[in-house]
Amino acid sequence: MEIKVIVAGFRGRMGSAAVNMVKEDEDLILSALLDPFAKDTEVDGVPVFTDKSQLIGFDADVWIDFTTPAVAYDNTRFALEHGFAPVVGTTGFTEDEIVELIALSEDKKIGGLIAPNFAIGAILLMEFAAKAAKYFPDLEIIELHHDNKKDAPSGTAIKTAELIREVRQPKQQGAADEVESLKGARGAEFDGFRIHSVRLPGLVAHQEVIFGAQGEGLTLRHDSYDRKSFMSGVNIGVRAVVKRDKLVYGLEKLL
Numbered sequence: 001m002e003i004k005v006i007v008a009g010f011r012g013r014m015g016s017a018a019v020n021m022v023k024e025d026e027d028l029i030l031s032a033l034l035d036p037f038a039k040d041t042e043v044d045g046v047p048v049f050t051d052k053s054q055l056i057g058f059d060a061d062v063w064i065d066f067t068t069p070a071v072a073y074d075n076t077r078f079a080l081e082h083g084f085a086p087v088v089g090t091t092g093f094t095e096d097e098i099v100e101l102i103a104l105s106e107d108k109k110i111g112g113l114i115a116p117n118f119a120i121g122a123i124l125l126m127e128f129a130a131k132a133a134k135y136f137p138d139l140e141i142i143e144l145h146h147d148n149k150k151d152a153p154s155g156t157a158i159k160t161a162e163l164i165r166e167v168r169q170p171k172q173q174g175a176a177d178e179v180e181s182l183k184g185a186r187g188a189e190f191d192g193f194r195i196h197s198v199r200l201p202g203l204v205a206h207q208e209v210i211f212g213a214q215g216e217g218l219t220l221r222h223d224s225y226d227r228k229s230f231m232s233g234v235n236i237g238v239r240a241v242v243k244r245d246k247l248v249y250g251l252e253k254l255l
């Protein structure tokens, strides 16, 4: 079965990797490209649009989105409203927005996927971290990314924290009288534990979850060294969403 794909954000780092993934898969057809700042009207015979409204009524099945947190919600809503099953890697969604988009997808009976991380190793790290948090309720998350990343903390760190919250005995970590002599030194607070964001050139996407207990420690770490690490997950998403009638949050829901 051929699947016709639109790639939004096709000139970006992730978007261009997605374009290559679609071109390399003979079951997928690259039907359209979207970027508000694109100058060309087509690239290698594929039409380029600069405004999503130009895609109303367009013949395509799936909307891959690697744009920016500022537009990801509107884009995903637009895709669902116009019959394109969204596969969204863009991060920065709020919990309420995800609930709303799942409800919209049910209403429209369209499949979809919002995945803060498409790398299989990162999915496993999240699962292992949630498992460990049952036994080690004291933990900190450190996520490390390239210095052009617009949102902090990363979507993966938030998703990891949410999975941990589901199983961890609620607990406020740190000393009750702790004082930050430099604001932000202890990172962001999430349900009583901390998330730290590191931004440096040379990095791609990395995350550690560090657990501490009496006399022992456990560190889980995942590294994406190359954006190719995300593309097998995007491919799984594209193939799955066309067969489904509800949007899911997290690639693990499709594995």
Ligand code: NAP
Pocket (backbone or CB within 6 Å): 008, 009, 010, 011, 012, 013, 014, 015, 034, 035, 036, 037, 066, 067, 068, 069, 071, 088, 089, 090, 091, 092, 115, 116, 117, 118, 119, 149, 205, 230
């Ligand atoms: P990037 O290189 O900045 O690419 C984003 C692209 O989207 C840019 O070319 C940007 O154009 C374009 N854009 C901006 N507004 C748009 C709109 N309204 N419609 C279409 N395109 C638009 O960023 P990236 O590194 O590829 O990351 C993109 C997103 O994916 C980020 O949210 C990032 O956190 C996320 N990400 C997810 C995963 C995952 O596994 N889920 C992995 C890595 C990254 P301009 O540059 O001209 O503004």
